[in-house]
Amino acid sequence: MKINYSLITRRTFLNTLFGGWIFAMLSGSLYALLKFAFPTLGKEPDFVVLNANDFLNIPPNSVKPFAWGGKLGFFFKKENGTTTALKGVCTHMECNVTYKPELKKFYCACHKGWFDQDGKNIEGPPPKPLEFFDIKVENEKLIVARKGFKVELPKA
Amino acid sequence: MKRFFLSLILVLSNSIFLFAEEKIEIFPSVPFDQFIVYQNLAIFWVAIIGLIVIIRMKLREFERIQKMGIDKEEKDIPLLD
Amino acid sequence: MSCQRLKSWIEERYDVEGIKSLVAHKVIPVHQYDIWYYTGGIAMFFFILQFITGMVLSMYYIPHLEHAHKSIIEIVTKLNMGWFFRSVHHWGAQLAIIFVFIHVFSTLLLKAYRKPRELTWVTGFMLLTISILFGLSGYLLLWDERAFAAVRVATGGAGNLPLVGGFIKAFLRGGIDVTGETLTRFYAFHVAILPIITILLTVIHLMLVQMQGMSIPVSIEKKQHKTMLFFPNMFYKDLIIWLIMLGIMVSLAVFFPPEIGKKADALAPPPENIKPEWYFLFLFQTLKLFPGEILGLNGETVAIIIISLGILFFFLIPFFDKKSSRGEPSPLFTWIGIIYTLYFVVMTLIGFVT
Numbered sequence: 237m238k239i240n241y242s243l244i245t246r247r248t249f250l251n252t253l254f255g256g257w258i259f260a261m262l263s264g265s266l267y268a269l270l271k272f273a274f275p276t277l278g279k280e281p282d283f284v285v286l287n288a289n290d291f292l293n294i295p296p297n298s299v300k301p302f303a304w305g306g307k308l309g310f311f312f313k314k315e316n317g318t319t320t321a322l323k324g325v326c327t328h329m330e331c332n333v334t335y336k337p338e339l340k341k342f343y344c345a346c347h348k349g350w351f352d353q354d355g356k357n358i359e360g361p362p363p364k365p366l367e368f369f370d371i372k373v374e375n376e377k378l379i380v381a382r383k384g385f386k387v388e389l390p391k392a
Numbered sequence: 393m394k395r396f397f398l399s400l401i402l403v404l405s406n407s408i409f410l411f412a413e414e415k416i417e418i419f420p421s422v423p424f425d426q427f428i429v430y431q432n433l434a435i436f437w438v439a440i441i442g443l444i445v446i447i448r449m450k451l452r453e454f455e456r457i458q459k460m461g462i463d464k465e466e467k468d469i470p471l472l473d
Numbered sequence: 474m475s476c477q478r479l480k481s482w483i484e485e486r487y488d489v490e491g492i493k494s495l496v497a498h499k500v501i502p503v504h505q506y507d508i509w510y511y512t513g514g515i516a517m518f519f520f521i522l523q524f525i526t527g528m529v530l531s532m533y534y535i536p537h538l539e540h541a542h543k544s545i546i547e548i549v550t551k552l553n554m555g556w557f558f559r560s561v562h563h564w565g566a567q568l569a570i571i572f573v574f575i576h577v578f579s580t581l582l583l584k585a586y587r588k589p590r591e592l593t594w595v596t597g598f599m600l601l602t603i604s605i606l607f608g609l610s611g612y613l614l615l616w617d618e619r620a621f622a623a624v625r626v627a628t629g630g631a632g633n634l635p636l637v638g639g640f641i642k643a644f645l646r647g648g649i650d651v652t653g654e655t656l657t658r659f660y661a662f663h664v665a666i667l668p669i670i671t672i673l674l675t676v677i678h679l680m681l682v683q684m685q686g687m688s689i690p691v692s693i694e695k696k697q698h699k700t701m702l703f704f705p706n707m708f709y710k711d712l713i714i715w716l717i718m719l720g721i722m723v724s725l726a727v728f729f730p731p732e733i734g735k736k737a738d739a740l741a742p743p744p745e746n747i748k749p750e751w752y753f754l755f756l757f758q759t760l761k762l763f764p765g766e767i768l769g770l771n772g773e774t775v776a777i778i779i780i781s782l783g784i785l786f787f788f789l790i791p792f793f794d795k796k797s798s799r800g801e802p803s804p805l806f807t808w809i810g811i812i813y814t815l816y817f818v819v820m821t822l823i824g825f826v827t
Contacts, residue, residue, distance in 0.1 A: 250453065254446050261439050271553045273529045417550055418560070418730040429557075433727050440720045444713050451709050458702075 281305045283381035285389070288373050292319070299324075299335040302380070308332045309369070309380065314353060315340070321371045321380045322355055327364040342366065499703040502689050509579040510687055510707075511714050516576050518715045519569035520671065522722070523607075526562040527664070534614065536660035538653030541616040542736040549733065560726035566608055568722055570752050573604045578817070581790070581810040585688035588798035591791040593685070596678040598788050603671055608750055610663040616656060621737035622747045624659075625651045630760070633777045650739065691802050754824030755817050756780060787813060 286302055294300050297315040301308055301324065308324035312335070324342075326333050331346035341358075342351040350359035355366030372379045372387070381387050420426050483489060501510065533552065535544040548555040577597060580586055586594035613624045628651065632642030647654035689698070701707060734744070749757050763776040786793070790810075796803030 247453065250446065250450055254443075254450060257439070257443050257446055261443065264436075264439070268554055268557075269525070269529060272555060272558050273532060275552055416546055416733045418556055418733060420556070429727060433724060436723060437720055440716045444716055447709050447713050447716075451706065454705050454709075 280307065280382075282385045283379060283387045284309070286311075286378040286380065288376050288378040291378050292373070297337050297340065304369075304380070310335065311371075311378075311380075319371065321369040323367040323369070325367075326362055327357065327366065328360075328362040333366070496704050497702070499683075499686075500700040501687055501703055501707045503699040503701050504689065504693055506583055506690055506693075509576075509583060511711060512572055512576040512579055513682075514711050515714060515718055516569055516572040517675065518718060519565050519572060519722075520675070522719070523562065523565045523569060524668065526558050526565060527668075530558055530562055531664055534660075536614070536657050538616075538656060541614065541656060542733075545615060546733060556730055557726060560730040561722060563731045564722050564725040564729070566611060567751075568718070568725075570604050570608055573601050574752070574817075577601050578810075578814045582807070582814065583688070583690045584794070584797045584803070584806065584810075585690075586791040587688070587691075587794060587800075588791075590681070590685055590688055593678060593681040594791045595788075596674050596681065600671065600674050600678065603667055603674070605752055607663065607667050607671075608752060610659040610667070612750060613651075613656065613659045614663060615733065616737050617734035618737055618741070618744045619734050619747055621651060621739075622743035623749050623753075624655070625743075626747075627749065627753065628655075630756070630773075630777065633771070633773050634781065635774060635778065638777075652739070691797055691800060694800065748824065751821060751825065755820035758820040758824045 281304065284302065284304060291300055291302070291311045294311070294313050296313050296317055299310040299312045301310055302321075303309065304323055309321060310324040311319070311321050313319050324333050325331070326344035326346065326349055328344065328349055329346055331344050333342045333344045333349075333351065335341075336343050340353050342355070343349070344351075344360070344362065348360045349357065349362040351362065351366050352358050355368055357363070357365050368383065369380045370383055370385070372381070374389075377389075379387055379389075420429060501507070530548065533544060533548050533555070535541060545559070549559055550556070580594065580597065609624065609627055612620045614620075628642055628645045631645065632638045634641065643649075645655070645658070646652075647658040748754065759780055760773065760776050763772045765772045767775045790806065791798070794803055794806045797806060
């Protein structure tokens, strides 16, 4: 169907554009302001403290998820029994990854990205390897920390 | 003499450490973060200039209407529902 | 999205039509000097931005001797965008004071202070003083060497005033010297006392402008001149200028983030060639002009008295300028205005260069 005349006037078009533009700019500025005002927004912790007993006894070649701030973290026991922890978030578009025990690989379903046991990006779009953390066990507590971060627990 | 040099080196290295400590990062140091900052600044300017253009267009429209003298609304227009 | 019910709900209760017609009839004179009408609006815009960035910064700042400096470093290095908001707050303050000064000198030179607008001048002058106090108190909150030395000098200078000097100094410092007490005091000034006074005075200032309309310079008052509507024409032009100013402020904040010095130490010697903030430079330079002793009196005291008299005269200009209050040209006060402006500009520049 072809219309010979415009359904909207120049004025409504301009007003909509004006309002929309102002709205976009204000919300952009407000977002920056809120990011500052809420320090946890989009921010990850430096370390988390977990109960060691829940994690250390998982079977080899499996993972157990934990909360890394608002994101997914994995406690990972390799087949040879060594343990480590990593961020279970794909480096491509920040989807959560899953562990495939039969292939010994991490898989991101969003865009079919694959990582090997050491987190290296081997197939698909991910540009970087997965992020690994330092782990430490201290009287029944499992401390997972960002690599290179010195954890100082408050004396209880 | 040796002791003198040693102490001199100690003092100098101390002062170097002091200088290193003094500098506080007041701007993101990672090149990628810096790039994001400059990119956002550019986007911000584009947004500002765009908005200014729109405002000028609206201003023109107002001035045109005011020149025609049709901005004064008539009081007894029949209302459409 | 016409919200007809909400509109009628409001209209049934409040006199919206009255306000609308008030807005529709407010006009702004158009002439060759009308660009100076925008400076006040710009200053106000910067004040609003300062309020916003100040609110978020105050969520993290700790006004304590031990933690003040550290908390600012924390803001700048650890928090999301912290460096940016501190930088914007710094540059917003500089630009706000610049435009307050431009506004006051344009008012002085165009004689917009004359009858019937004397009280507008008085409230405006108070706002200028408050802007400077804002700058001084905000500067100390950084609690680094420079801020510490600058505030020590500034409050010490006020202490040289005869009779009241000692009281003012003690009141500002909260003790004998600049200490942690001074910091909490200045924090209170900066975030509680001055903002409330600013809002109050700004409301009065704007209401006076609203009631009396814009002043037209004497030389062109008699001539026929065009007018434009405040809304939408003037308002939209204001908006354009505000946007440009916002862009300039943000760019300055990104390209020139302010430095943070070493933490203040009351026992350490002040850093080499400290300078006060630029809006104090003209006072600083004037003080330098005076010798240490004049006719057996302390030179600094004499200087402070003369400066105070100069500022007092500036404050009372609308009441001295009888000619222009009658609507006649008064060249004497034009010259006085020019001298004041030149003095301020030249002394600030000299202070900047040396």
